[in-house]
Amino acid sequence: MKRILFSAFTIIGIVAVTLNSCKKEEPDTETQSAIDNNICETEFTKMAPRINNYGINEQGVKEMLKNMRAACPTVIIDPADTLDGFPVTMTLDYGTVGCIDTIDGKLRKGQIIATFSDHWLTIGSYVKINLVNFSVDGYSYAVDSIKITHSAQYGFNTKVFKGKCVTPSNATLEWECDRTLTQTAGFGDNDPYNDVFSFSGNANGKNRDGKTYSVNITNPIIKRSSCKWIEKGTIDLTPEGLATRTVDFGTGNCDSQATLTINGNTFTFTMH
Numbered sequence: 422m423k424r425i426l427f428s429a430f431t432i433i434g435i436v437a438v439t440l441n442s443c444k445k446e447e448p449d450t451e452t453q454s455a456i457d458n459n460i461c462e463t464e465f466t467k468m469a470p471r472i473n474n475y476g477i478n479e480q481g482v483k484e485m486l487k488n489m490r491a492a493c494p495t496v497i498i499d500p501a502d503t504l505d506g507f508p509v510t511m512t513l514d515y516g517t518v519g520c521i522d523t524i525d526g527k528l529r530k531g532q533i534i535a536t537f538s539d540h541w542l543t544i545g546s547y548v549k550i551n552l553v554n555f556s557v558d559g560y561s562y563a564v565d566s567i568k569i570t571h572s573a574q575y576g577f578n579t580k581v582f583k584g585k586c587v588t589p590s591n592a593t594l595e596w597e598c599d600r601t602l603t604q605t606a607g608f609g610d611n612d613p614y615n616d617v618f619s620f621s622g623n624a625n626g627k628n629r630d631g632k633t634y635s636v637n638i639t640n641p642i643i644k645r646s647s648c649k650w651i652e653k654g655t656i657d658l659t660p661e662g663l664a665t666r667t668v669d670f671g672t673g674n675c676d677s678q679a680t681l682t683i684n685g686n687t688f689t690f691t692m693h
Contacts, residue, residue: 452688454660455668455681457628458636460693461586461596463651464557466620467525469569469579469602470646471513471533472548474524474613476541481509483541493520494529511535517554524613525649531555546571560693561587575604581624588629598624600638607646616646620654634660639667648675650692 476482481498497512512534515522519530531554539546550567565583572578584596600622607616620642625635635658642654651670659665666683670692681688 448686449663449666449683450686450688451632451660451663451683452681452690453630454626454628454632454634455658455666456690456693457586457592457594458596458624458626458634458658459651459668459679459690460560460588461562461584461594461626462598462624462636463649463693464560464562464586465564465567465581465584465596465598466600466642466644466651467646468533468550468567468581469577470604470616470618470644471524472511472535472550472569473541473577473604474616474646475511475513476535476537476548479511482511482537493523494533507537507539509537511537515555519556524646527557527649528559529555529557541571544571544573558693559589563587572601573603575608577602577604592629594629595627596624597626598622598636600624605643614647618644618646620644628660632661634658642670643673645675650675650677651679 475496479496479498481501493515495514497514499510512532514532515529517530519528522529531552533555534551534553535548537546537548541548547568547570550569552563555562563585564581567582568580570578579598579600579602581596581598586594586596600620602618602620605617605619621638623635623637625633627633637657638654639657640655643652645652652675653673654670656668657665658668664684666681669680669682671679677692679690679692681690
């Protein structure tokens, strides 16, 4: 009797192992983290170039005599006279109805409020940014704060603290970063349309499904001010509990297409 029971349990064990070995591993096709990261990254990445452009051109925070303004947004400097000293607050006001940003052609609403510690061309100066009812093409953005430090002649450090992005379908995304950026073109000519920036560093976020992920830039992200999208560079993105996947933003063309490679399988997706 004991032999029979032993044999039965042995057979059951063999069958269980066999069935488990026959199960095919589910393919990793999770793309939501990459899509949601791009929604947040695209706009938050633009903050430093935008503040740099207006900071070096607006009376009150610049150290040059020439003043150049685009039609959108309205720029308000307080105090307007730097004899009153720093900090100086610069408000970029896109209005409650919104206006088309002349630099990249996107519809923005609300305000970007930037408080400067010193003249923006001064190395070591920094600016703290808050967003008020701010949205871009129907996507809303908010933060506890953003701090941008002018760390070198053409170099900046950007930290986004507790960023939040809300999609038109009311999905909430979270995003933070610690990035170094370098202006590689367009300096010294007061033309915001030809500015180009290179980004390196890391980020982390939470997608609309509540899954956390981390991001590391493996080849510098290239962003031209006049392009709506990130044009070049690669990142490694690792969702919670899943393999690291690579996002490739392209070779420098200004288009909305990027690729996501997971375990050797490549998917194309459209950037926001």
